Amino acid sequence: MTTVAVLGGDGFVGWPTCLHLSSKGYDVHILDNLSRRWIDTELGVQSLTPMDSIQERTRIWRQETGRRIHFHLIDLAKDYEVLKRWLSEHRPDAIVHFAEQRAAPYSMKSDRHKNYTVNNNVNATHNLLNAVVEIGLDAHLVHLGTMGVYGYSTVGAAIPEGYLPVGIETMAGEQVSQEILYPANPGSIYHMTKCLDQLLFQFYAKNDGVRITDLHQGIVWGTHTDQTRLHPQLVNRFDYDGDYGTVLNRFLIQAAIGYPLTVHGTGGQTRAFIHIQDSVRCIELALANPPTRGDRVEIFNQMTETHRVRDLAALVARITGAEVANLPNPRKEVAENDLVVRNEKFLALGLDPITLEEGLLSEVVDVAKKFAYRIDRSRIPAASAWTKEIASTIDGSE
Ligand code: USQ
Numbered sequence: 254m255t256t257v258a259v260l261g262g263d264g265f266v267g268w269p270t271c272l273h274l275s276s277k278g279y280d281v282h283i284l285d286n287l288s289r290r291w292i293d294t295e296l297g298v299q300s301l302t303p304m305d306s307i308q309e310r311t312r313i314w315r316q317e318t319g320r321r322i323h324f325h326l327i328d329l330a331k332d333y334e335v336l337k338r339w340l341s342e343h344r345p346d347a348i349v350h351f352a353e354q355r356a357a358p359y360s361m362k363s364d365r366h367k368n369y370t371v372n373n374n375v376n377a378t379h380n381l382l383n384a385v386v387e388i389g390l391d392a393h394l395v396h397l398g399t400m401g402v403y404g405y406s407t408v409g410a411a412i413p414e415g416y417l418p419v420g421i422e423t424m425a426g427e428q429v430s431q432e433i434l435y436p437a438n439p440g441s442i443y444h445m446t447k448c449l450d451q452l453l454f455q456f457y458a459k460n461d462g463v464r465i466t467d468l469h470q471g472i473v474w475g476t477h478t479d480q481t482r483l484h485p486q487l488v489n490r491f492d493y494d495g496d497y498g499t500v501l502n503r504f505l506i507q508a509a510i511g512y513p514l515t516v517h518g519t520g521g522q523t524r525a526f527i528h529i530q531d532s533v534r535c536i537e538l539a540l541a542n543p544p545t546r547g548d549r550v551e552i553f554n555q556m557t558e559t560h561r562v563r564d565l566a567a568l569v570a571r572i573t574g575a576e577v578a579n580l581p582n583p584r585k586e587v588a589e590n591d592l593v594v595r596n597e598k599f600l601a602l603g604l605d606p607i608t609l610e611e612g613l614l615s616e617v618v619d620v621a622k623k624f625a626y627r628i629d630r631s632r633i634p635a636a637s638a639w640t641k642e643i644a645s646t647i648d649g650s651e
Pocket of ligand 1: 399401497562
C-alpha cells in the first residue's frame, strides 16, 4: 500500500483529495494544524456547509467505506522537529503539500496578516524540504501552487507549463536558446509566497535531487466530489466571505440568496478555472507520474478553462435571475486582461475536463439555498484593500 502524507488535508481542496486518494487505495495520513478553522474564528465567519471536526470526518469515512484516514495535529511552519520525527517514523512514499494560507485578500488585510502569510507559507515549505533531505527520504513531493505565479500581463501569448524558452545572443553573436522558469509576477502577498516556494523547489531539486511536482492551479469552483457526496458529514467546506470565498462560488451563493453579484470594477479580469472534482483527479495523476531523481521540477498548469469575471456574472445572472453590481475594486490588478494557458500535460495523462455547465452551477446554487440560513450577509463584501490609497478610496465611496 502506498503511503501518502497530505499536509493541509483538512482544507477546501485537501479534504476531498484525502477522500479521493483513500478511495483509490492510498494509505492517507493528514498532517494539519487546523489553522483554517482558527482563521474562521478570527474572522467571525463559518463555512456555508456545516463541517464536523476532522476526527469525526475520518470516523464517518471509515464507517462508510471501511477505509482509514489518519490525522496528526502538526504545525509544519512552527514544529520543525516534530515534522522531521513524524516523517522519519512514517517514511511516506509521497507527500502532497497544501499546508499554506491560501487567500489573497486575507494576506493583504494588514501588516500582521502579511507577516503571518509569509512566515507560515515559506517556513512550511522550507521546513518540509529541509526535513526530507535531512532524513534521506526519497518521497515524491507534490505541491499545490497557483496560476497566479505567472501574473496577468496583457501580452496575450499562451502561458507555458512552468518553463519559458528564451533566445539569447552569446558574446560571439551566436543565437542560443534556453528554458528558464517563467518570470514570477505575483499579484498579492499570498501569490508572492508561492513564487518564493518555486525558488525553494528549484534549489532542492538541483542540490539534493528531491523529486518535486508543482501544480499551478487556477480558481477552484464547485463543492462536491464523488466521495463528499457519500454522507452529509463528509461534506466539503464552502467559503463565501470576502476573504476566502473565490469568485465563481461567491457569485453562485450570492445568486442563491438574492444578493447582487459582486463584480470588482468592470469585471474584465480573465482567470483560469478548474472544478473541484478535476482538482482531486489531477493530484492523483500527478502522484502516479513522478519525476525521476535528478530531473528538474515538474510543473503542470492545473486548470481546464479561462473565463472573464463579467462573463461569469452574466452567465450566473442568466441562469438564476440575479442582479449584477459593479463595485470599486479593492485589489490592485489589471482591469482588463486576456489569458491563454497551455494545459496539454494533464490532458495527455487522461484528464477529461469538467467544464462550466448549467447542471453543476445549479448544484452549487442548490447547496447554497439549503444552507442559506448559515450565511451572514454582512460578511459578503470584500473588505481587504491592496493598498492604503485604495482603502481610502473605497472607504470614501461608502
Ligand atoms: N473577484 C470579483 N468579485 C468577487 C471576488 C473576486 O470580481 O466577489 C475578482 C477578483 O478581483 C479577481 C478575480 O475575481 O480579479 C479572482 O479572485 P478570486 O478571489 O476568485 O481568486 P484569487 O484571489 O486569485 O485566489 C484564488 C484562491 C487561491 C488560488 C488562486 C488561483 O484563493 O488560493 O491560488 O485563486 S489564481 O487566481 O489562478 O491565481
